[in-house]
Amino acid sequence: MSAKKVIIISTIIIIIAAVIVFFVFLNKQKPDPVSAQCAFACQSGQKTAFCDVELTLNDKTLATCYNLSTNSQYSSYNVQACPSISCTLSAQQAAHLADQTCITGLGGAWQTPINGMCPQTKITAVIQLTPSDQSPIAGQICCR
Secondary structure, eight states: OHHHHHHHHHHHHHHHHHHHHIIIIIOOOOOOOHHHHHHHHHHTTOHHHHHTOOEEOTTSOEEOHHHHHHOGGGGGGOOOOOTTOOOOOOHHHHHHHHOOIIIIITOOEEEOOBTTBOOOOSSSOOOBOOOSSOOSSTTOEEEO
């Protein structure tokens, strides 16, 4: 009688273990497809997510939702255009993005001047630079 109990108990343990393995390892939830992610970004008005964030596609290439919706080579992803979001930059935005001389070209930073000069630190001398771009906040100067 005890041998039958051992067989029954071990069979139940094996079945429970199989169910746990199935739910933990084999039944993983798959992420939303790219089209669903892009639709959510559009519907929730997330311009940055739709226009600028690059998603990794099946072949490991990167593309934004905007690229996926406007480029015919990505038509298999079924990403729809988003009429409520414009990914086109204004001339001022494009110029600002194109020219980042103070930070990237000269290694400086935009600072609020003190008495018309760059704020000084006690450790190093700070000098004012002359970049070709404009400060993001009126009145700041490029310092390094």
